[in-house]
Structure formats: structure tokens, C-alpha cells
Amino acid sequence: MRDPGPAFRRIPSIDELLKTPLAIEATDRFGRPALLEALRHCVEEVRGAAASGRMAVPNADAIVASAIASLQRASQPKVRPVFNLTGTVLHTNLGRAQIAEAAIEAATAAMREALALEFDLATGKRGERDDLVRDLLCELTGAEDATVVNNNAGAVLLALNTLGRGKEAVISRGELIEIGGAFRMPDIMARAGTKLVEVGTTNRTHEKDYAAALGPKTGLVLKVHTSNYRVEGFTKSVSGKALADITRAQNVPLLNDLGSGTLVDLARYGLSHEQTVREAVAEGADLVTFSGDKLLGGPQAGFIVGRRELIARLNKNPMKRALRVDKVRLAAIEATLQLYRDPDRLAERLPTIRLLARKRDEIAAQAARLLPALSAAVGLGYVATVVDCASQIGSGALPQETLPSAGIAIRAAGPRASGRALIKLAAAFRGLDKPVIGRIEEQALVLDLRCLEDEAGFVRNLAGLQLAERG
Numbered sequence: 001m002r003d004p005g006p007a008f009r010r011i012p013s014i015d016e017l018l019k020t021p022l023a024i025e026a027t028d029r030f031g032r033p034a035l036l037e038a039l040r041h042c043v044e045e046v047r048g049a050a051a052s053g054r055m056a057v058p059n060a061d062a063i064v065a066s067a068i069a070s071l072q073r074a075s076q077p078k079v080r081p082v083f084n085l086t087g088t089v090l091h092t093n094l095g096r097a098q099i100a101e102a103a104i105e106a107a108t109a110a111m112r113e114a115l116a117l118e119f120d121l122a123t124g125k126r127g128e129r130d131d132l133v134r135d136l137l138c139e140l141t142g143a144e145d146a147t148v149v150n151n152n153a154g155a156v157l158l159a160l161n162t163l164g165r166g167k168e169a170v171i172s173r174g175e176l177i178e179i180g181g182a183f184r185m186p187d188i189m190a191r192a193g194t195k196l197v198e199v200g201t202t203n204r205t206h207e208k209d210y211a212a213a214l215g216p217k218t219g220l221v222l223k224v225h226t227s228n229y230r231v232e233g234f235t236k237s238v239s240g241k242a243l244a245d246i247t248r249a250q251n252v253p254l255l256n257d258l259g260s261g262t263l264v265d266l267a268r269y270g271l272s273h274e275q276t277v278r279e280a281v282a283e284g285a286d287l288v289t290f291s292g293d294k295l296l297g298g299p300q301a302g303f304i305v306g307r308r309e310l311i312a313r314l315n316k317n318p319m320k321r322a323l324r325v326d327k328v329r330l331a332a333i334e335a336t337l338q339l340y341r342d343p344d345r346l347a348e349r350l351p352t353i354r355l356l357a358r359k360r361d362e363i364a365a366q367a368a369r370l371l372p373a374l375s376a377a378v379g380l381g382y383v384a385t386v387v388d389c390a391s392q393i394g395s396g397a398l399p400q401e402t403l404p405s406a407g408i409a410i411r412a413a414g415p416r417a418s419g420r421a422l423i424k425l426a427a428a429f430r431g432l433d434k435p436v437i438g439r440i441e442e443q444a445l446v447l448d449l450r451c452l453e454d455e456a457g458f459v460r461n462l463a464g465l466q467l468a469e470r471g
Helices: 005-010 014-018 021-030 032-052 060-075 101-112 131-141 152-164 185-191 207-213 240-249 277-283 308-316 319-323 327-339 343-349 351-357 360-378 419-430 455-464
Strands: 145-149 168-172 195-199 218-224 254-257 287-291 302-306 382-394 397-412 439-441 444-448
Touching: 014 021, 014 032, 014 060, 021 032, 021 060, 032 060, 101 327, 131 145, 131 277, 131 302, 131 327, 145 152, 145 308, 145 319, 152 168, 152 185, 152 218, 152 254, 152 287, 152 302, 152 308, 152 319, 168 185, 168 207, 185 195, 195 207, 207 240, 218 240, 240 254, 240 277, 277 287, 277 302, 302 308, 308 319, 327 343, 343 351, 360 382, 360 397, 360 455, 382 444, 397 419, 419 439, 419 444
Parallel strands: 168 195, 168 218, 218 254, 254 287
Antiparallel strands: 145 302, 287 302, 382 397, 397 444, 439 444
């Protein structure tokens, strides 16, 4: 075995490495402790390689450069922007709604400066943070009062705990939903301290089922929007209005959980009609809960609107403080809700509505413009073509609704035409400075362009694509 002594003696010391110009510059950028740790790690790797004879000892600059590269990788943000080309507009794994510029500006101001969060400027006394958005929510929904928490699951939990703790909560078996992340309505009801009372069957529930279940132990009736599935065929459900008539006669609160929730009629943008929050309130629901970061197009939040005396009870629940939203989100929520006061310009100002409303021909023209750049980027080992796509809304909203769209399908050419080649291709797109996320289907990586607005940035980003064969 070769004596590694001479090689070890050629390895620069840590002190020598720290005195190089590269290290002095890196110290200002990363700090001495982080650089010191990275250099020690690199020196240990060099010693191991020298001992085994795998490589010659690099010079000081090469070792420092390797340490800097490791620090750059470690300092890269984990929360990174991506190009969402999956075809799902409200993609739960990709952050759901893109926030409107007005909301971004409001959130930035809230982060940068002190603001009247729980301070009444008129009286100079302590105020309530819900007051910042209460009037807007009431105006847009027709409700008597409103409150806001961190997300819609929190809204449902707070309402159940406030109205149903130690009592019974009546719900149709067909509405005992499970959504992403193993969120199950029966589990939430149990955590809220209410006893689940199921009525009807999976596919058919009648008015008489609810009426028979109501009694002195009933705390509330819960109606849940089956947002991520539909039961078809021999079915029967009870409308919100009919249910409100039943609960009102028994003086039992009705909670209608809309899940995604929308403040406008989506039919005006070419989508199927989805019950609006205003319609649910008008039907007679005592409380209505819905999300802020789905169809509404704002930051993550859960809204509860309805009868004033019930909202007051919710706000007195100690759990409310644990579920409240911070100043940054409140600022973004207010700015987003303000956009709904001008529905005629909503599509141009709110990204969610704008992306949902895009026409297939517009997207197809975009695909044709981008095809040459993508073909050049992937090289001769792949073939790119313009294809029709079917986009989805996402996040459980209108699960059966698809939106005519277009995109670019990239397939491996010749002997490379295999599933493994597509997996490597998808990984290469994810490895770009701004990762590109598409979907693999029908032996192709499909990039649905519905959500692509920054064409120039997308093309510049392609320069970093690393493929084994580029032609």
C-alpha cells in the first residue's frame, strides 16, 4: 500500500485556506463559523481521497471553491418559486393561489412598518384585529358578522367546538369527507369534543333523516361541501334551504362548510356555477365557513360568516387565539377582499380568476411561440410537440370540471424512448434555477401552459437545463 504521508503534507492547513482571497471574500458572505466548518469537511474528504490514492491533492483555491459550493447549496432557500405547468391551477403541493399584486404590496407594508393591528385609531384604545376585514366580509357575503382564522379546517374546528362541545353534531353519511393530508371530518369532530351523529346513507339522505335525529342533545347540524368528489346515480341530498327550515324549527344552528368557497359566480368566467358564500347565507345557514387560498384567490385563511350572536360566541372561545391570523396575512386578506368590490375588473387583477378564465386558443398560441425554445433546450434526444390539455381547478374545487388548455409534450426519441428517460427529463426540469413542474402521462412529459405568464423568464430559465444529450 502506498504511503499517503507525502500527499498529506501537500494538503493546505485550515489557516492557510482561510488566508486565501477566495476565503476572505467567502467569510464576508457566509460568516467565519460556517466557512470554517465547510473547509474542515472538504479537507477531510481530500485526506480520505489521498489516503486511497483516488485523486491528486488539489490546491488551496480548489479546496476553498469546493467549500464555497457546498455553502451555496446549503444556503439555497427551501421555499422556492417554481413554474407550475401541471395544469392544476390551485395545486395544494405548489402553494395553491398566487396572490394578487395589491395583496403582495399590502403584506410587504405590514412587514416593513408598525400598523394599527389591534388599535382603534378613532378612540386611541385597544381594538380587535377582526375589525380590519369584518365589514368587507359582511358586505361581500350578506352576513350579519364575520371572523377569520388560520385556515378553513381551523374555522370548522372552532365552530364545532363552540357549538357542539359535549353535544351531538348531526351530519349526512354522504358528507363525511376526507381531503388531502388524511384530514377526515369525523376526526375533526372528535377533536372538537362533539359526538358524531350520522344520518342517511352514503348516497341518499332525506329531510326526514335530519328531523328524526334532532333532539335535546343536538348542538348543531353540519352540512359539508363534498369538494373533492361527487356521488352520482341513485342519489338524494338535502339542500341548504330545506335544511335551514328544519333546523330553524328546532332552534338548532346550521353550519354550512363550503370548503373552497367563492365570492363570485364562476359561470361568468365560463366555469360551472358553484354556490357562492352569499347564496349559502341567503339560504338560511347560521354559519358558513370557507377558505381564503383556494377559489377566493388570497392567502391561507379560514372565514366564518353568519349570525352575530354565534360569531360572538366563537370569538369568546379560547381556541380562537390559537387559530388567529397574523398582521401580514390580514393585510393581504383585506387587499384581496377589496378587489371583489369591483367584479368587472376582478379577472385582470386576481391571478386565480385570470388563470381560470384563460382561453384555450390563447394558451395554444403561447405553446406555438415556446416550442422552438423548448425543442432547442432538450436537444436531439427528445421530440417536443404542441398538444391539447385538460387543466383542473384543484384543491377540491369543482373536481369534475376540466378547462380546455394547451401545452407542450416532450417524448424521448429513438432508443431513449423509455420511462426512465422521462423520469430523468422531469428531474432535469426540476433541477433548473426556477424548477419547472409538469406531469408525466402517455409516455410524455407534458407542460400545461395555463399557469405560465412569464414567457421571457421561462425561456431564460431553460438555458440551465442539464441533459446528457443536447444534440
